[in-house]
Amino acid sequence: VRRREREVDLGYARLDLERPERCGLHEAVFCPGKTPRQIADILRTLRDKERHALATRADEELFRAVSVDLPDAVYHPAARCITLDAGPLPRPTGRVAVVTAGTSDIPVAEEACLAAERLGARVERVYDVGVAGLHRLLGRLNLLRRARVVIVAAGMDGALPSVVGGLVACPVIAVPTSVGYGAHFGGIAALLTMLNSCAAGVMAVNIDNGFGAGVAAALINRHR
Amino acid sequence: VRRREREVDLGYARLDLERPERCGLHEAVFCPGKTPRQIADILRTLRDKERHALATRADEELFRAVSVDLPDAVYHPAARCITLDAGPLPRPTGRVAVVTAGTSDIPVAEEACLAAERLGARVERVYDVGVAGLHRLLGRLNLLRRARVVIVAAGMDGALPSVVGGLVACPVIAVPTSVGYGAHFGGIAALLTMLNSCAAGVMAVNIDNGFGAGVAAALINRHR
Amino acid sequence: VRRREREVDLGYARLDLERPERCGLHEAVFCPGKTPRQIADILRTLRDKERHALATRADEELFRAVSVDLPDAVYHPAARCITLDAGPLPRPTGRVAVVTAGTSDIPVAEEACLAAERLGARVERVYDVGVAGLHRLLGRLNLLRRARVVIVAAGMDGALPSVVGGLVACPVIAVPTSVGYGAHFGGIAALLTMLNSCAAGVMAVNIDNGFGAGVAAALINRHR
Amino acid sequence: VRRREREVDLGYARLDLERPERCGLHEAVFCPGKTPRQIADILRTLRDKERHALATRADEELFRAVSVDLPDAVYHPAARCITLDAGPLPRPTGRVAVVTAGTSDIPVAEEACLAAERLGARVERVYDVGVAGLHRLLGRLNLLRRARVVIVAAGMDGALPSVVGGLVACPVIAVPTSVGYGAHFGGIAALLTMLNSCAAGVMAVNIDNGFGAGVAAALINRHR
Amino acid sequence: VRRREREVDLGYARLDLERPERCGLHEAVFCPGKTPRQIADILRTLRDKERHALATRADEELFRAVSVDLPDAVYHPAARCITLDAGPLPRPTGRVAVVTAGTSDIPVAEEACLAAERLGARVERVYDVGVAGLHRLLGRLNLLRRARVVIVAAGMDGALPSVVGGLVACPVIAVPTSVGYGAHFGGIAALLTMLNSCAAGVMAVNIDNGFGAGVAAALINRHR
Amino acid sequence: VRRREREVDLGYARLDLERPERCGLHEAVFCPGKTPRQIADILRTLRDKERHALATRADEELFRAVSVDLPDAVYHPAARCITLDAGPLPRPTGRVAVVTAGTSDIPVAEEACLAAERLGARVERVYDVGVAGLHRLLGRLNLLRRARVVIVAAGMDGALPSVVGGLVACPVIAVPTSVGYGAHFGGIAALLTMLNSCAAGVMAVNIDNGFGAGVAAALINRHR
């Protein structure tokens, strides 16, 4: 009996093939700082080893360059991601709500949706319901209360996760976004708001880290 | 005709006697770093020149020391202030609402109330209505909507001024408080939230600066 | 009787139609991060619902792209704003003074002027009167003292609002600008100066937030 | 049928009685800045309204003062918490692992354990297994892999959550602690490490916020 | 002919005896972190080597302990300094003006005065003339304009050096003080204001560094 | 007798014509954020009012645009400045030494040289003598010791001013430069080094502020 392969060594990268079994998720490629050729090679190698492959922070120009080498890659413009699947994805189950405070937070939210969906979560989107017009949020409470976990992406004052955290009984994952200016410091103001949330049970990920939020939500969403 | 006195020189301080006419407010004493004797001298001198006198950030021990020299000084424990009046204060008019997110923000709010009241504002208090339990705030909206200006004091995530700013049509003055820990940085997190408020028309003052907020509110509250 | 519409859902944005009644101001569009098409759609929708529409932080190139879809939009180059009005604006009343320390602070000041004027304020401009040449400011004191509220935009050391605050009896709104270099940190130095103002009654908004200052000033300027 | 009470107004505090139904948790008291009398009153009021009551960040001296008014309060020295229960707690189910990097992180971890246990979680402790001696952690992997969620408290370099995140398939909640000195900035260094974790699915709470981590873990641990 | 001694080695300190010739000033002792015995030994050794000796940041209790060993040491309470002279000090010449914004900045200013006077400067004090009451400063302009160099100590907004720099034709040394709270960061806000001064020719020293400002002013004040 | 003109109002700028008499220096133009046309207008107006005019932070492209309107303007490429003189400059007197730690600090140093020379100082340049090769500095000590004031520009660790301050008996003006990377924070590391200099009498200006250092040095260099 052959022992299962643990990694593939591409010289510049060692692909961790055990990650699905060990961590419940696939290795993902963070595109900035990698060449289109490297990205295509990593995606193809993962697919060839029967792993679903995802590359984040990819603009359209990068996708076009990658797809020269990899014509069956798929681009997700709203989430700025490239995917290459090794077969059918899991059937969506459970329920993850993904909320944004404003329009500009949508790309981060879409990255979260894609990451969560690929790990088997059914996702509901609730966008542009920031606290300056509370009725927009309050009108969608039933939807939020059906979720097993809620992701809230917000820039500017980052106040929305605290408000949501005071309205639902499931875990809340807060994603600060870099949307803002001046004393926003590229998302730090929103991040601090979330870390200091007066609603217990709110957890935070890094600024603009929709992918991480989506993965965490999918892990929470799974029944065990 | 004698020209009006512009200042009194105490050696270590020059009291600005024109401030009421020029700026619409009285000189106030920030106690930290001054001796009880200096504080008593300044208060007495102001009163003797027919000015109402206010000293902020005074604990009870300091008050006791000051009142040895100045037995008619009055202590306001909730606001941690000492006052010494040169006569009757103005009759309260208009309406300033003073709101806090939590119990620990009350001392800062009371400093604001006292400062505003002494400059002629009628003040309404709405305390402990933070965003983690929104119904507490929403149940008091009518009261907030009757105000000419709302002061909102909040520590932790500092999210309350944005929510209030989205519910009222008057100016909102946000006062970050130092209530919090860890990545709160002694109030910086709340201050940043307020500066990045997604509700237009929210203005901020320094951390724990209830006095400044009260003065600004009183100036706004005045009809001109 | 049909209940008034509360919001319009554009998919990527939910326009808050109640804002004028609830908050005393119109929804405004912060352009960075939105496409010309989105901006044009939002402006047109607001106008169609009989709201005055304003888009901030728009350069000329963006305006040209927007005006392809929206030929009756108007560009305000000094304020870098686009407007689209649903009818006549309110008649200017009261008096708001808008002051700058230097020439480079003027775009931020003009954004404040436009925002305040559209909400009914009469505006007086006093530009380039920074503290390194005090006689320029002192020569215009009468003008400042006639105002109901003064906006002061300053970069560099941000010292001007403190000086103005010591000379007038109305509220002062300080707007730090990103004009500076080195240890200015893109406006943080000026912001901190303003938050620590030794003149009571000075309030601050975010760096370069002329719009917010103008809205707040207009709310203060209104008689109630 | 009498409508259920939503809040109790103590003057300085409005107790949110709906929180268990709305948010799945009880109101907790953050002790710093409150008097023993206030803490005792809040705890007693909650218990009288049939809520379990918990007060965090309480040292022994504070407990002694509180227990004068409230002799049946219980002190948890390892977690520095006071509890007062309205009846039996829920039976522990599921499994939450609570891990620390060092000995000094234990008080924060114990606060997390207590918070999670009171919300129905069965808790397993794995203490002092920091990355400078990896074999200590690797020897307890089976235990970690049985958990539905893992809390990792770490000060100093804060590296442990990344290592744990790479070894388990459940969500990981990272709690930075203020244990460290110099360029640790009271926990900021560890917090940043956790926010930048190279293991996907790691979420962070505020520095020393064991309570928040415990609540979030309990919410994740519940089957729904 | 014996070569002049360059240093004295006390084990824990090497006293630099050449400093007067090389740098135009005497070695000074920064007290925090040193024992009374060490301070007394250093002062005595310097005096024995015919140097004037100065110790800064000394409170009265420290002075009492030092004077046990060194009964002819002199305490300067306003400047919080101890001196021990090896003979007569230089005759005061030139003119250095030392200005403060407020009363609480006086200890820092007095340290500057003492340091400058001991290096031969004639000093004029102008205290409590902050920008919130400009007439206090403008009334003393003639005095400032007679100086060869002006030291300005200010906390809070730190705005005074910019105003002074716009009124005089000599160099201005700005000393930020730690007087303030909240977003003052122990003097950082005032320091940044001074570094970003819109008046050319303003130089800054470290927060509360009255000694350094006094030394620099004395070096500038000397005719060469 | 006609009273001397105090200012010229260009609409977007008020030129302060009294500055030479009041402050001992000419108004200078900081180019970033101004159009070539504005710069040319300001320079010409100053010259027409018989003031020497200087514009800083000008690259060659900006100069070419300015010189279309102003053909007799002169470009100083090493200092990145434009000048337009109203007549002969003052004869150089005294002695200012301008030192750099490295080659990349030279543009900042040259700006200082130009500013000082135009205010009448004789300038000596000592470039690339950083502390990693001390013999380069020690070999030029005589030259430094002849100066009335020394300017030291340094990036990276910013250590050179402390070393120079320990070797000369005149005032030292430290100019941090933005030369560095990583934890240099665009010059902050060097600035902090200089503010914390262990050599008394070292003063600092803002990062890359060669102009301010040159002005201050010229004011010190003047005999009065």
Add this chain to the structure above:
Amino acid sequence: VRRREREVDLGYARLDLERPERCGLHEAVFCPGKTPRQIADILRTLRDKERHALATRADEELFRAVSVDLPDAVYHPAARCITLDAGPLPRPTGRVAVVTAGTSDIPVAEEACLAAERLGARVERVYDVGVAGLHRLLGRLNLLRRARVVIVAAGMDGALPSVVGGLVACPVIAVPTSVGYGAHFGGIAALLTMLNSCAAGVMAVNIDNGFGAGVAAALINRHR
């Protein structure tokens, strides 16, 4: 054959017994946050397992409490450390020079000396040779040049490691100390100076981390 013990579990701590073989050093106890009883237990357990034991950051009062339980523990007051040895220490070999800029840096340096000596290094001390009096350092160059590695502890401007790094051909370990005030930020200024050193080959450890510097120096000092 019994397998060697890898760890001892004290409940609150797991002592890593393999560390000497694996990492070349003994486990050390960082005292802050531990009780005297815990410290005594850990030291005794290590000694009983035939390891040399060291506890850092211990003041005399802590030592007295520890020595009640552990009468053969030894206190090193200059280094603020407690030791308990399991037998003779290694014979000193090689040569490590430990340098300080000032007197107040000595406790940190002594901690480094003790840590290095216990791991077999011969140590030479060169104290109070900061850059404001360079001749003190230059007079000891021969001693520095004989070392295999030099540790330099400095607070204030932290400039000394750069100067030393430019004078010796061995590795330099820079230890920033918290000695300073104002914009020193408890050692950050000195740390940044060292990280930005213009001398190649300078490495830094955390603020006041004499222990870490001593261990690293001892590892470098060993011949292999």
Add this chain to the structure above:
Amino acid sequence: VRRREREVDLGYARLDLERPERCGLHEAVFCPGKTPRQIADILRTLRDKERHALATRADEELFRAVSVDLPDAVYHPAARCITLDAGPLPRPTGRVAVVTAGTSDIPVAEEACLAAERLGARVERVYDVGVAGLHRLLGRLNLLRRARVVIVAAGMDGALPSVVGGLVACPVIAVPTSVGYGAHFGGIAALLTMLNSCAAGVMAVNIDNGFGAGVAAALINRHR
């Protein structure tokens, strides 16, 4: 006998020819901010004086420009460096291991490898072995344990040096890289992790400073 030349003065640069003897390394050129002509001149001058010459942070475009003047220069694309040698390099001895956490850290690591190799070190590369997949590192332990010193380059959480430090008995040099986003602050998060490493003996250099790490490692690697 002619005394050896100590420096070459190019006007804009003074080349330190003694550095190899004094510091054990060659002068290197940091390219940013220098013209291709200056770089070529410096490299040629060093080579002509029989020194090996290295220029760091050079992209391909810069190399092409430099090689016009200097056709025998060699480009190292992985390390982004240019070299020009005065003869054969030293024979590699000892062993330095260079480790990276991820693929994007490789350019920094290669700069370290080149710097170390040119100073005589034999280098082993171990790339992409970050802590999220520990088995990749544990599988290469023997290789790491043969090294005299290990360099670890890591961005993101910067956790790898702590893990390596707990596994090897030689000194570890940690190089934070700027690989990351959001609260990574361009490498600060990784730098702080490394400075706070819980493994004793870990030293840090500036962000992305592969060159400095390589030099320090080569100095440690040398037998003396």
